[in-house]
Amino acid sequence: MHSHYVLKRLLQIIPTFLAVMLVVFLLVRLLPGDPASAILGDRATADIVERTNRQLGLDQPLPTQFALFVWNLLQGNLGDSISLKVPVLRLIGERLPVTLFLTVYAAALGLLLAVPLAVLAAVRRNTWVDALIRGVFQVGLSLPVFYVALQLLTLLGARLGWFPIGGYGSGTLGHLYHLFLPALTLGLNLAAVLVRTLRNSVIEVITAEYVEFARAKGLRPRLIMTRHVLRNALIPTVTLLGLNIGALIGGAVITETVFAIPGVGRLMVDAIFGRDYPVIQGLTLTFAVIVSLVFLMTDLIHARLDPRTELS
DSSP states (O other): OOHHHHHHHHHHHHHHHHHHHHHHHHHHHTSSSOHHHHHHOTTOOHHHHHHHHHHTTTTSOHHHHHHHHHHHHHTTOOOBOTTTOSBHHHHHHHHHHHHHHHHHHHHHHHHHHHHHHHHHHHHTTTSHHHHHHHHHHHHHHHSOHHHHHHHHIIIIIIISOSSOSSOOOSHHHHHHHHTHHHHHHHHHHHHHHHHHHHHHHHHHHHTSHHHHHHHHTTOOHHHIIIIIIHHHHHHHHHHHHHHHHHHHHHHHHHHHHHTTOOSHHHHHHHHHHTTOHHHHHHHHHHHHHHHHHHHHHHHHHHHHHOHHHHHO
16 A cells, blocks of 8 residues: 555545534534523523623624634644533543443444344345345334434343443453443444445445456355455445444444443533533534544555556
């Protein structure tokens, strides 16, 4: 892989990051209400609210606030949380590993479900097996994440008691056990997206001439599937998986709230309700960096699987 290709993709992240920074700053200011009122409550007088806004620097013109925000950001300072009175960077550092663990866990479950079922549907295409797999995941795709989360929580957590209905647990095994239901919620949604794409790709590849040639040479079906079919069929799936990592992180905001998981998703919800501008800005920028890096990794993997992408 050429180093200038990697450098070019890294440089493309910078304007994206700057655009996200500006949009986030402006959107946060458009939220109804203000931080001072959220902190002080409804009984605070107008003078106290005005004084608090002045202390927070929110009485300055927007260009001044944005310039200060960028200057602090360049120094690695995301500011302090207005409601919790601690540095935003520290808050994110404490909560982000939980969300990343959940996201990777959900992606792994989604792939474990999607790959074998998509291959089975492709091999048994136009049969009842194919129709059943596509039908089940089509229904799953149409259901909102919060609805699936509540159903799993009620059935497998509250009624059957097989899994905890909240918390993060301790140790790797504890995390895997406590996060199974939220990871399954996100993984089912991801699998529903991947199954259709991967099934169509496998069908396209298994009818290609080079696969027919491999069969004519007498190669074993399992070897043909792993060496020739899956390698090529996974190219569009890798791209789709990368694009859906952002959706997984967005889904984590809802799922962490439903299952009371102490990740950045739940922190974001609390920050929005508390009008905690520094936390909202810091978390959104963190999400933007993570998604940009995932897109970069996706492109690099894509280029590795299909060198024509790099050359183009």
